[in-house]
Amino acid sequence: MTCLYIGLGVMGYYMAGNLSKSYRTYALNRTHGKAVLHAQEFGSVAIKDIRQVLGEVDFILTCLPTSKEVRECAEMLIEIGKAKEGAVWIDNTSGEPDASREIAEKLAEIGVDFVDAPVSGGRKGAMNGTLTIMVSGPASIYEKILPILSTMGKNISHLGDCVGQAHAVKGLNNLLFASNLVMGMKVAQALEKHNLNPDKALTAMLSSSGGSNALQRIHEYITHNRTINFRFIARGLVKDMNIGLSLLSNRFESDPSFTILSSIRDLYEQMVACKGESSDVFDIFEYIE
Ligand code: NDP
Numbered sequence: 001m002t003c004l005y006i007g008l009g010v011m012g013y014y015m016a017g018n019l020s021k022s023y024r025t026y027a028l029n030r031t032h033g034k035a036v037l038h039a040q041e042f043g044s045v046a047i048k049d050i051r052q053v054l055g056e057v058d059f060i061l062t063c064l065p066t067s068k069e070v071r072e073c074a075e076m077l078i079e080i081g082k083a084k085e086g087a088v089w090i091d092n093t094s095g096e097p098d099a100s101r102e103i104a105e106k107l108a109e110i111g112v113d114f115v116d117a118p119v120s121g122g123r124k125g126a127m128n129g130t131l132t133i134m135v136s137g138p139a140s141i142y143e144k145i146l147p148i149l150s151t152m153g154k155n156i157s158h159l160g161d162c163v164g165q166a167h168a169v170k171g172l173n174n175l176l177f178a179s180n181l182v183m184g185m186k187v188a189q190a191l192e193k194h195n196l197n198p199d200k201a202l203t204a205m206l207s208s209s210g211g212s213n214a215l216q217r218i219h220e221y222i223t224h225n226r227t228i229n230f231r232f233i234a235r236g237l238v239k240d241m242n243i244g245l246s247l248l249s250n251r252f253e254s255d256p257s258f259t260i261l262s263s264i265r266d267l268y269e270q271m272v273a274c275k276g277e278s279s280d281v282f283d284i285f286e287y288i289e
Contacts, residue, residue, distance in 0.1 A: 001024070001059065001148075002023065002024045002053075002056055002058055002059075003019055003023045003025045003026070003057060003058070003148065004025070004047075004050070004057040004061070005020075005026070005044070005061045005063075006028045006029070006060065006061065006062045006064065007028075007064040007065075007093070008027060008028075008029040008038055009029075010231050010233075012063030012126075013034065013126075014123065014126035014127045015061075015063060015092060015119070015131070016044060016063075017038065017041065018151050019148065020042045020043055023148070023151070025042075025044040025045070026045050026047045027039060027047070028046075028048070028049075032046070032048055050076060050077065050080070054077070054080060055083075055084055056084060057083075057087060058084060058088070059088050059148055060083075060087065060089045061089075061092060061148075062089070062093055063119075065093070066093065066095065067100060067103070068099075070093050070095060070100075070103060071102075071103055074106060074107055077110070077112070078106055078109070078110055085111065087111070087113075088112070088113045088141060088145060089114040089115070090145055090149070091103075091115070092117055092118060093118065094167070094174065094236070094239070094243070095116060096167060096171075096243055097165070097243070097247075098164065100116045100163050100164045100167050104137075113137070115136065115141050115142070115163060116135070116163055116165075116166045116167045117134065117135045117145070117166060118134055118167055119133050119134075119152070119153065120133075120170070122231070123230065124230065125153075126152070129153065129154070131152055131153035131154070133152065133153040133155070133156045134169050134170055135149070135156065135157065135158050135166050136160045136163060136166035136167075137162075137163050138161055170243075171240050171243030171246075171247060174240035174241060174244060175245060176244075177213065177214055178264060179264050180212045180213070180215065181217070181218070182268075184214050185285050185288060188202065188222055188285075189288075198219075198222045198223070199222070202222065206219065218285075221282060221285065226285070230281075230282065231280060233277075233278060233279070233280060234279050234280060234284065238265060238268050238269055241261075241268065244261075245261060248261070267284070268284060270287075271284050
């Protein structure tokens with residue numbers, strides 16, 4: 001089995017690295033130097049153009065910023081028009097459900113099965129091969145790609161038979177994560193302000209009803225002198241929140257719960273505008289302080 005991994009960023013670089021330990025893997029990235037580094041570090045094969053390998057790859061994987069870049073790659077493939085028979089495209093991008101369904105329909109015309117398989121667990125999970133992977137698409141394809149996904153993640157689940165369902169769940173998950181993060185930071189700042197030991201207090205909360213994955217990360221940040229082994233550009237989280245917000249059942253401005261969630265999205269957007277396009281989600285700690 002031969003794989004092609006497109007998009008060697010914060011996540012894709014390590015996911016493709018783990019993949020290449022078990023499968024012959026071609027690595028492709030917009031900035032070619034990263035693919036060359038990848039080949040040196042993991043033994044993948046760096047390529048510059050999808051045309052070089054298309055006829056021989058069984059699995060195409062993507063971890064690109066948004067569905068827009070995934071669509072562009074799919075259009076390029078459709079233009080070339082000849083993939084290997086039975087080829088499957090696994091999209092690890094946190095993408096948009098509707099866009100993914102459209103991409104899947106177009107790729108089906110040239111005999112390529114497309115499934116969405118967004119991931120969660122950050123750079124650490126990508127490095128350690130312990131990501132949570134959410135998949136949607138036909139069950140038969142899920143069975144076929146499970147060995148591939150198992151090289152990159154530990155908690156892998158099939159969420160539904162329709163393409164786009166996993167992207168929907170991922171968007172809603174990140175809406176929740178982003179909201180928990182801001183609220184947890186506000187609580188951590190209150191602890192500091194009132195001279196309550198943040199380490200002890202957050203540890204207690206983590207095994208109480210206020211605990212969450214976001215609070216766990218805030219605890220790490222606070223107890224490591226405001227540093228954390230977690231890199232997630234804030235504009236990526238805003239993109240995910242927008243996907244989540246678009247799926248809420250009552251999207252009326254008069255609905256307070258929608259207003260709260262969209263205000264949190266606005267806060268991240270304002271922070272990106274203030275601190276720059278490359279700002280990280282943890283930059284919001286100082287922004288709201
Ligand atoms: P990055 O921006 O770090 O990486 C994206 C990579 O894609 C870059 O290496 C970029 O190349 C490359 N790229 C962009 N366009 C193309 C193209 N047309 N052809 C080939 N390569 C291209 O993003 P992340 O790795 O952080 O995120 C990727 C996806 O994973 C996003 O959807 C994100 O929401 C999701 N995600 C991110 C997590 C995180 O903690 N970072 C966690 C879970 C999911 P170049 O080197 O030129 O910039």
